[in-house]
Amino acid sequence: MIELLDVCYVRMGTKDIQTSTDFATRILGLEVSESSRNSRHLRSDERGHTLYYHEGDPNDHVVGFEVRDSQTLEIAAATLEDLGHDLHRGTRDECDSRHVRDFVAFREPSGLKIELVVQPEIMGKRHFPSRDAGISGFSHVGIFSQDCKRDEAFWTQVCNARVSDRIGDVPLLRVNEIHHTLALVPAGRGGLQHINHQVESTDDIMRSYNLLKQHNVPITFGPGRHPTSGARFVYFQGPDGMTFEYSVGVNKVDEETYRERQFGFEPFSLCMWGAKSNLNGLEN
Missing domain, CATH: 3.10.180.10 (2,3-Dihydroxybiphenyl 1,2-Dioxygenase, domain 1)
Structure with a gap:
């Protein structure tokens, strides 16, 4: 493995x-x-x-x-x-x-x-961004899957990923204690679906949401809260159509006691606050 x-x-x-x-x-x-x-x-x-x-x-x-x-x-x-x-x-x-x-x-x-x-390099110099978005680190990716069942088997049987939750046929997979490191999103192709960065607070989410609107950046989902990971979030579109996400408050998993959960594929499984998703592969 x-x-x-x-x-x-x-x-x-x-x-x-x-x-x-x-x-x-x-x-x-x-x-x-x-x-x-x-x-x-x-x-x-x-x-x-x-x-x-x-x-x-x-x-x-x-x-x-x-x-x-x-x-x-x-x-x-x-x-x-x-x-x-x-x-x-x-x-x-x-x-x-x-x-x-x-x-x-x-x-x-x-x-x-x-x-x-x-051994990816670590820098001794502190991360010093040009804009204070409150980012605490790169955290996970969503990837497109032509066959979620097949691809889940690769990540969980060939690799050490574990299913934390499913939303319909969409598995959220972890490789450490963080609720998920990657999500498999049904599509007719492979590739990246979104890139996530964690931020320090819900205030950071809302400050960025307002900045994104001021700069006419397309908001594709949120602000909202995922009932799966517990994270508060906002998704938005960057250059070349790539989707980025800020989130905060993602759950950690106790490997000894946690059991994967099955959510239905419906809007409130994606956002418990009722935000509408325009994400590729997860539209509602």
């Missing part, structure tokens, strides 16, 4: 690196940690980066997950090869670009590229 510790970064192509950087810093509230003519590394917490933009295809999505050490990475690589996955082993230059010791890349069953990484 592949033992994942946490999600650690997202890499994405963008049509316009300057527009995406401006949004990430001025609106989203991230900090540029490294910059070149065609790429940007951006921070949201103590890690060297959690979001990477490069000029290229906006549908080019990569999600990085941390594993414990080199031995764990080799076990993961052998497991994936035995299952018939095509692996790419990171070159020295590719590892340096990601600020990791080592990584292997493959595609999960719906086609999203996944990178398993060892």
Whole structure:
């Protein structure tokens, strides 16, 4: 079994690196940690980066997950090869670009590229964003699934993810004590559905909600509260159609006592306050 510790970064192509950087810093509230003519590394917490933009295809999505050490990475690589996955082993230059010791890349069953990484860099300098959005860190992703049952089996049987809750056929999966690290959203394609950053308070949610409206950023869901994780949230659309989320108050799971729950696929399973969802794959 592949033992994942946490999600650690997202890499994405963008049509316009300057527009995406401006949004990430001025609106989203991230900090540029490294910059070149065609790429940007951006921070949201103590890690060297959690979001990477490069000029290229906006549908080019990569999600990085941390594993414990080199031995764990080799076990993961052998497991994936035995299952018939095509692996790419990171070159020295590719590892340096990601600020990791080592990584292997493959595609999960719906086609999203996944990178398993060892020792992502931590920075001694505190995260200092250009806008005080109250962000405390990058926390989870939603990914599109062409077959939720099949993909759930990959994440829970090949990897160490556990189902926390389901909303209809949508599983919310965790790899640590946080309620979920990824959500599988039914779609006719693979790729990223949304990117989540945790913030410190509900006040941060509402301050950002008002700022987003002032800047005419499309709000796709919220403000609201998820009955599954307990988190208060707001979702909004960034460059190239990518959805971002702020949330606060996500539940932690006691592995010894917690049992997964089944919610019906209906509006109040998505938001107990009654907000209407316009999220891709979760419209109501």
